[in-house]
Amino acid sequence: xxxxxxxGGDDLGANDEMISxxxxxxxxxxxxxxxxxxxxxxxVKSSLVNESESSxxxxxxxxxxxxxxxxxxxxxxxxxxEALRRQQDGGFFKSPHYPGYPFLMxxxxxxxxxxxxxxxxxxxxxxxxxxxxxxxxxxxxQMKWPLLDVPGSAGLKDSRSPTPGHLSNKVPVVQHAHHVxxxxxxITYSNEHFSPGTPPSHLSPEILDPKTGIPRTPHPSELSPxxxxxxxxxxxxxxxxxxxxxxQGQPMYSIPPGGFRHPYPALAMNxxxxxxVSSRFSPHMVTPPPHGLHQTGIPHPAIVSPAxxxxxxxxxxxxxxxxxxxxxxxxxxxKRPHIKKPLNAFMLYMKEMRAKVxxxxxxxxxxxxxxxLGRRWHSLSREEQAxxxxxxxxxxxxxxxxxxxxxxxxxxxxxxxxxRDNKPDSKPEGExxxxxxxxxxxFTLFISFLH
DNA sequence: GTCCCTTTGAAGTAG
DNA sequence: CTACTTCAAAGGGAC
Numbered sequence: 001x002x003x004x005x006x007x008g009g010d011d012l013g014a015n016d017e018m019i020s021x022x023x024x025x026x027x028x029x030x031x032x033x034x035x036x037x038x039x040x041x042x043x044v045k046s047s048l049v050n051e052s053e054s055s056x057x058x059x060x061x062x063x064x065x066x067x068x069x070x071x072x073x074x075x076x077x078x079x080x081x082e083a084l085r086r087q088q089d090g091g092f093f094k095s096p097h098y099p100g101y102p103f104l105m106x107x108x109x110x111x112x113x114x115x116x117x118x119x120x121x122x123x124x125x126x127x128x129x130x131x132x133x134x135x136x137x138x139x140x141x142q143m144k145w146p147l148l149d150v151p152g153s154a155g156l157k158d159s160r161s162p163t164p165g166h167l168s169n170k171v172p173v174v175q176h177a178h179h180v181x182x183x184x185x186x187i188t189y190s191n192e193h194f195s196p197g198t199p200p201s202h203l204s205p206e207i208l209d210p211k212t213g214i215p216r217t218p219h220p221s222e223l224s225p226x227x228x229x230x231x232x233x234x235x236x237x238x239x240x241x242x243x244x245x246x247x248q249g250q251p252m253y254s255i256p257p258g259g260f261r262h263p264y265p266a267l268a269m270n271x272x273x274x275x276x277v278s279s280r281f282s283p284h285m286v287t288p289p290p291h292g293l294h295q296t297g298i299p300h301p302a303i304v305s306p307a308x309x310x311x312x313x314x315x316x317x318x319x320x321x322x323x324x325x326x327x328x329x330x331x332x333x334x335k336r337p338h339i340k341k342p343l344n345a346f347m348l349y350m351k352e353m354r355a356k357v358x359x360x361x362x363x364x365x366x367x368x369x370x371x372x373l374g375r376r377w378h379s380l381s382r383e384e385q386a387x388x389x390x391x392x393x394x395x396x397x398x399x400x401x402x403x404x405x406x407x408x409x410x411x412x413x414x415x416x417x418x419x420r421d422n423k424p425d426s427k428p429e430g431e432x433x434x435x436x437x438x439x440x441x442x443f444t445l446f447i448s449f450l451h
Numbered sequence: 452g453t454c455c456c457t458t459t460g461a462a463g464t465a466g
Numbered sequence: 467c468t469a470c471t472t473c474a475a476a477g478g479g480a481c
Contacts, residue, residue, distance in 0.1 A: 114467090343474060354476065368456090396461080408473070411473060
């Protein structure tokens, strides 16, 4: 795919997207929701023609899907997306303002990262070289918005990779009154707590040292359990999403209301933490995880327990208390938690916008919603898309830091093979439903247009 | 209960 | 290197 600006060598991946954006062509101006809707309507018109001609049904592609096997953090994300929606009465496109969350306003004074205002110097030496962002700055850990590439915060940007034009400082720097990152809802996965002043009890700053039994200041990692760090890197990795982890130990990745759903066990869990979560973890987590579990043992949301996947209904059942009831070692693959892929820019965008689109359209079918989202995605301005690309990049970076050995390949084959004999451009199998979607879309888009 | 659909993007595989 | 495949989210629909 052609790239607008030659790529710039940035790993942001935003470059890629600009392509599609350019492909869309004409729409370079700031896109309003109405414009988007109009475009959708236009598309529908042409689509109706295109779709009708290809209504042959060939079920060629039966794609297996992951079912909600990892609801823990997804729901957390949704929670915030929902919260965002409530706060935002206006449309996302109408207003660039992304209301934030109060708890993000309050720096976590107990967090060493903040207390000293900088990250441990060793951070860069610990992080995998390929993940290191030479200039990945402490500012991230100081509640700076990762996407706010304002001139004054040059350190925020990866110095080694010139900022692409579309990702440059042009990114709207909306310093919201409440210092909330616009994209907070995208990656603030906690679905559990939302009250600024009441940190979860299990995240209480006062933690007993497992060795001494003396209350101590919790390690930053313990306060930010959503990001299990790799052994040896705990507390030293420059968290790419540090800005999300500041408050109250509110992790980006949530702890499900019912507790830790997946059996990924605590490794070097301290006494107080382990007492809270131990019962939910399986025994095989005694040894340091190859992919860097956080010391708290709280798994990254991307981790999906195979057990959960296979037995969705029994997430909190006693069977989960594997620690006390030793289970026969499962197969190798079963042992390993299912670490999901980090979300890409579009996925992040979808997560944020889905609820809004659904509300607008009174449509719930994801397939139809996704079609709309896909079009809206293309109608986004560069700056808007850049936000998501940047966010996605950080997600990937974080993911790779958390799971150094993880590869997307690991998840291959976990789903049933889908028959994809047909070529990308020929999608006969979907036309049947597509027809339906496009019958619905005009109404959907009309509603959207009214907004 | 499971899989499909649909979208884009990242990353993997195959040739 | 290119082309293709898989998976990530989502939830109603189909079976």
